[in-house]
Amino acid sequence: MSAGLQPRSGWWQSDDALARVLCDLIAAEGRRLRVSLRLPPGPWPRETAMETLGFDSLDRIALAAAVSALLHMHESGLVDSMQSAPGFGAWCDAARAALDRVHARLSFSTSGSTGAPRSCTHALADLEAESDEHAALLGATPGTRIARILSAVPAHHIYGFLFTVLLPSRLDVPVLDIRPLSPGAVAACCRPGDLIVAYPELWSAIARGAPAGWPPRVTGVTSTAPCPAGTARALTAAGLHRLLEIHGASETAGLGWRDDPAAPYSLFAHWRRLSDDRLGRPGSDTATAMPDRVDWCGPRAYRVRARHDGAVQVGGVNVWPDRVRDLLCRHPDVAAATVRLMNEVEGRRLKAFVVPAAHVTDLAALRDALEALAATLSSADQPRAWRFGPVLPSTTMGKAADWTIDDPETAPVRSPSG
Template sequence: MKGFEMQGFERQGFELSENMLLEVIKALLADELKTLRPETAQDIFSEDWDQHTSIHPLPADAEQVSLQADSLEKLALATRVTDFFQLRESGLEDYLLRYKTLGQWVELVAEARKRGTQNLTFYTSGSTGQPKPCPQNWQSLVAEADYFRQIFTQRLQQPIQRILALSPCQHIYGFLFSALLPNLLQVPVIRGTRAFSLVQSRNLQAGDLVIGFPFIWKQISRSQQAFPAGVAGITSTGPCDPQVIQQLHQQGLNPLVEIYGSSETGGLGWREQTEQPFQLLPRWQAVEGRDDALLDLASHQQQPLNDQLQWQDARHFYPAGRLDQAVQVAGTNVFPARIAEQLRQLPEVQNVEVRLMSPEEGERLKAFVIPADPQQSESELRQQLQAWCQKNLKTAERPQAFTFGAQLPCNALGKASDWPLQTSNLTPTE
C-alpha cells in the first residue's frame, strides 16, 4: 500500500500525549453534559477545565473548578470515557468512579493504553436516533493522519506549524485532525472561540491548518477579508456548498481540501476542487460489482457505506446519494422522516412533512404542517410546536420554519414536493 506507510514516525510506538488525552476527555465530557443538561448546555465551558478540575460537586465558594456532576451524571460521564477508549479491555474502568479530577482520569486512560488498550470507539446517530458505536483500529487512524500530513506538507510546500480547530475532537473527523495529527506533528492546537476569532479576523500565519465543517465555513466565507498566504483548510462531515468553497478560494484559502468519510469508516476520499471526483484513500479498494461497499485493505473485510458511489475509475468516485435518508445540519446527521413521524404523534398535528432548507433558504430543517384543528391560530400552534421541539429534539433536529396548510405540497403528478419558505415563520437560530 504505497503512500499509506508512516514516513518519519514510528507507527508502533506512537501514542497520544497526556495533554492531548486531556483535550479529548474534556470534549467527551462536555458533549455528554450538554446531553444531560439540555436546559443549561450553553453554560458548559470546557475551555475553562484543566487537569485540576473536579468531577465531584464542590461548594460554590471553592477556588477549584468543578463539573458539579452528581452520582448519576458521574456514572454517565465514566461510561462515555470507558466506551470511547474501550477501557473494559484493560479492567481499569471501575477506577474512574473512584477518581475525582480530570487529571486522574487522564492518568488512568494513559495507563490503560500502555497496557495495550489502544483502539477507539466513536459514535454516530442512527436512523432511530440512538448512538451507533463505530470501533476504529488505532493503527489505521494513525496511518490516515500521517497520510494527510504528507498531503498538506506537499500542498503548502512547508510543514504544518499550527492547527486551528473549529470542530470538536470527540468525533472521528475532529479527533483525526485536531488531536491525532497535531500530536504526530508536535504542533500547538488552538480551539473553540479563540480559534474562530483568529480565523474570522484572518489573524493567521503561514503553515496554519484550519479544521472546519460546511456550516462554519459558510460563516467564515461571508467576511471580505483575505487569508494570508500559506494557510490551508479542511472541510468534512457533509457536502460543502461549491459557492462557499469558490468564495474561500477567492479570499486566498488554498488549498481547501474536502474529505469524504464517516464515523463507521474514517476517511474514504479527498479532493481539492468541487468539480473533481474524490480520490480514494490508500486504505480502501473498490469492490467489483458493488457501489455501496469498499474493501478495507487493513482488515481485508468489506465495509458497507452510507452512500452509493459513482465510480470514474478504480481510484476516483463521486458520492451518489445516501442510503439511509440522512441529511446534514451543521455537521450532524439528522433524519427528517423520523422527526416528521415524531411530530405526527402530537394531538395538534394531523400530518407533517420535514425537509432540509434549500441553500438559498438556510442550513436548517423546515416543516410543513396540516393542523388537526383548522380553526387554531397559526401563531399559537407555531409556539406549541417550537416549545415541543425545544424540549424533545436536539438542536440540529429542530425545524427552524413552520408553514401551515390544508394539504401537503405535491407536484402535478401527485408526488411530494418542496414548498417556499415563509421567512416570517423563522424561529431564532440557536
C-alpha cells in the same frame, strides 16, 4: 518515513491531546445527562474537581463508562480507577495508564441526535494509516508545511480525532481551539501555514464574514456534511490556499477526498473498491458498506448522491428529518407534515411544511404549539423555518417537492382534500 513526519508514538502520551479528548467527551456526555449543564471551556486544569463541574457520584459512573467505551479501558482492567479519581487530572492519568496497557482499538459514537447513537469500533492502526495519508495530502504542494492546527471540532468525534489528535502528533504541531471565536475572527487569528479544521456551516459563516485576503498558505479541511460549492469557491477566491473536503462517516472513517467542489471524490489509498456499494482494505476480506449512495466515475473516483439511512447533517450532527416529521404528525392539530434540510441559499438547518387539521383556524397558535414540541429535541433537530398549507408540496408527477421559506404562508387554511 516522509520528510517532516515525526516517528509514530502513542497519541495519549501527549498531555494536551489526551486532555482535549477527555474534556470534549465528558462535556458532551455531561450535556446529555443534564441538558441545562453549563461547563467552563476546556481543557480544564488538572486540579479541577469533578464536583465543581457539577457532577455527582452517579454522573461520574456514567462519565467513566463513556470514557471506557471510547478508549476500551474495560479491556485493561483499570476502568474502576477512573470512577474514584477526584479531579480531571487524575482522570487523565487513569486513562493514560489504561492506554499504556491496551490501545489497539477505539469506539466512536455516531453523532446521532434524533436516533440513538451507535458505537463504531476502529483499529488504531487503520486510523493512523489514514492520518498519514492526510499528512501527505496536506503537504503535497511545495512550501505548504503545516504550522498550527486551528480546531473548530470536538476531539472525541472521529473527524476531530483524526485531524486534531493523530495529525498534529504526526506533524509535531500545536493545536489551537477556535470554537470560542466568532466566524469573523477566525481569519484574523490565522498565521501563514495554518490548517483550519471545521465543518460546512462554519465555513459558510466564515466565507460571509471573512475579509478579502488570507495569510499565505492557510489551508482548510471540512467534513461531516457536503460543503456547498459556492462556499468553497468563495473561500478560495478570497485567498484561502486550499479547502480539502473529506467524505466519510463514524462507521467508516475517511473514504475519499477532493479539493475542487466540481470534482468527484478520490478514494483514499487504504480502501479498495469491491462493488458499487462495498469497500475493503488491502489484505482484508472484510467488506465495508458505503454510508451513502454513490455514482462511480472510474475505478477510484465517485460522486455522493445521498445517505442510505436518510440522515442529513446539521452543525456536524446527524439528524433524521423523517423522525422529526413523525413527532410533528403526532400533534392532534396536524394532518400531515414534511421536514427537510434547507437549501444552500436558505441555510443549513431543518425546515418544516405542515398541513393543519381541518378544524384549525389559528395558524399562529399552531406554530407556537409545534415550536414548543420541537423544543423538546436537540437544537440540531429543531426546524428553524415553518410553512403551512392545504397540501404537502409535490411535483406535477405527485412526487415530494421542495419549497421556499421566504414565501408567505398559504391562506386560507383548508384540509388536504379541500
